[in-house]
Amino acid sequence: IQLTQSPSTLSASVGDRVTITCRATDSRSTWLTWFQQKPGKAPKLLVYKASVLADGVPSRFRGGGSGPEFTLTITSLQPDDSATYYCQHYHPTEYTFGQGTKLEIK
């Protein structure tokens, strides 16, 4: 299974709402995970099982969708949201990551 994220880069302003899409090549894909990664840091879990918010993650982040298309929506953008976002899927015996979406806050 391959994951394709769009867009690859995104520029938005504080207060904006943005949506990142992750498309899987297998329409039977059920669950998806989203991570946030800042430069020089390890990825941080944001959303798992497509829509479950991880502990401590602000409610401005929302995961949605179902196979093969999933979304990560961030509302009321904050400067701290500047990061690269990755989707990830687990299919028996293999994990796959998307290529990443770099979000810049203007």
Added chain:
Amino acid sequence: QVALRESGPALVKPTETLTLTCTFSGFSLTTTGMCVNWIRQPPGKALEWLARIDWDDEKIYNSSLKTRLTISKDTSKNEAVFVMTNMDPVDTATYYCARVREGGGSGDYMDVWGTGITVTVSS
């Protein structure tokens, strides 16, 4: 509090074998559903999953790298060990270990990551 930390050499020579250790706390790799993943990230590139070891000692590997990888665990030391043979400059990357929750099912997820260790392959 759950924490993981990667340790190992920062520099290896081409053709050498890389051995990395993930030392963790706050959970046990004997608990049903617990697993540890190894993931890497070349400079400026995306994340790539490498291997996973489960609470029941089941192991799975990246199919493209399988012949070079070995993963094991020492539950008495709370360690997961990752070995990659025949290192090449293209294997230069930051290597991470991460805890996997609800492992073994399609809904599993990596909830806590180590800080990573940067490994450079160069003669």
